[in-house]
Amino acid sequence: MATFGKGPILVTGASGGIGAATVRQLVAAGATVIANGRNAEALDALAAETGCATLPFDLTSEDSIREALDGRDLWGVVNCGGFGGEIATPMETDIDVFDKVISVNARGALLVTKYASKSMIRLGQGGAIVNVSSQASLVALKGHISYGSSKAALDNITRVSALELGPHNIRVNSVNPTVVMTEMSAFYWGRPEIGEPFLAQMPLGRWASEDEIAAPIVFLLSDGASMITGVSLPIDGGFTAC
Numbered sequence: 001m002a003t004f005g006k007g008p009i010l011v012t013g014a015s016g017g018i019g020a021a022t023v024r025q026l027v028a029a030g031a032t033v034i035a036n037g038r039n040a041e042a043l044d045a046l047a048a049e050t051g052c053a054t055l056p057f058d059l060t061s062e063d064s065i066r067e068a069l070d071g072r073d074l075w076g077v078v079n080c081g082g083f084g085g086e087i088a089t090p091m092e093t094d095i096d097v098f099d100k101v102i103s104v105n106a107r108g109a110l111l112v113t114k115y116a117s118k119s120m121i122r123l124g125q126g127g128a129i130v131n132v133s134s135q136a137s138l139v140a141l142k143g144h145i146s147y148g149s150s151k152a153a154l155d156n157i158t159r160v161s162a163l164e165l166g167p168h169n170i171r172v173n174s175v176n177p178t179v180v181m182t183e184m185s186a187f188y189w190g191r192p193e194i195g196e197p198f199l200a201q202m203p204l205g206r207w208a209s210e211d212e213i214a215a216p217i218v219f220l221l222s223d224g225a226s227m228i229t230g231v232s233l234p235i236d237g238g239f240t241a242c
């Protein structure tokens with residue numbers, strides 16, 4: 001049975017596929033969970049199902065994040081909120097989309113880390129943060145100039161935060177999943193001419209499920225990972241290893 005420190009764990013992106021699966025697994029493991037997203041209806045449904053608390057805010061707004069998190073007691077954070085942006089080459093990229101992808105995936109996660117870690121330090125009980133990155137930060141994937149760049153920035157936020165927060169006994173890690181067939185990914189990876197050659201290169205040769213991403217997130221938050229910080233853990237069926 002996983003054990004966690006005292007205090008709630010905030011999960012951003014909880015109105016989406018991977019975030020909701022993480023909330024369900026954390027609640028089942030005995031954690032107190034606060035679910036974030038913008039879609040209040042989806043968050044309310046998750047709260048009715050699991051008993052989690054809800055805290056809607058917009059990851060692109062520092063004011064919104066500060067208001068939500070300033071002075072709020074937290075022991076843990078899962079930065080799972082994310083935006084897929086567009087599939088484009090560096091030659092064709094729409095720089096407004098690049099700015100938005102960076103704004104949600106990297107800037108938003110950093111702002112949540114900024115305000116959450118202040119509370120964690122104030123409470124003095126240590127803590128754990130898991131950032132939901134992507135395989136797209138570890139290897140070059142066609143069409144992923146904006147998204148991959150945002151997740152590479154997130155991996156660096158993980159490493160520098162691990163360095164700075166380690167003395168407060170706050171661990172910071174990333175998970176780097178392969179494709180999960182949520183709405184965010186289906187429009188591209190669901191096309192046979194894209195998906196089939198990709199799976200042919202992956203040792204396990206199949207897409208991941210939401211629960212297969214949530215389980216390592218729960219592990220990295222738990223006391224079982226008490227000596228692990230600063231890592232970017234591929235959950236990719238071996239794709240980036242081969």
Ligand SMILES: NC(=O)c1ccc[n+]([C@@H]2O[C@H](COP(=O)([O-])OP(=O)(O)OC[C@H]3O[C@@H](n4cnc5c(N)ncnc54)[C@H](OP(=O)(O)O)[C@@H]3O)[C@@H](O)[C@H]2O)c1
Nearest residue numbers: 013015016017018037038039058059081082179180182185
């Ligand atoms: N699906 C994949 O194949 C895959 C693979 C690797 C990594 N990931 C990463 O895993 C994470 C979750 O993805 P998912 O597949 O579960 O996607 P999803 O179902 O589309 O969920 C995305 C989540 O991000 C939230 N979000 C987006 N923009 C936001 C904003 N401005 N403010 C607050 N929340 C915002 C959404 O909330 P609202 O809808 O309520 O606004 C939603 O809860 C993302 O970081 C994604 O990059 C996904």
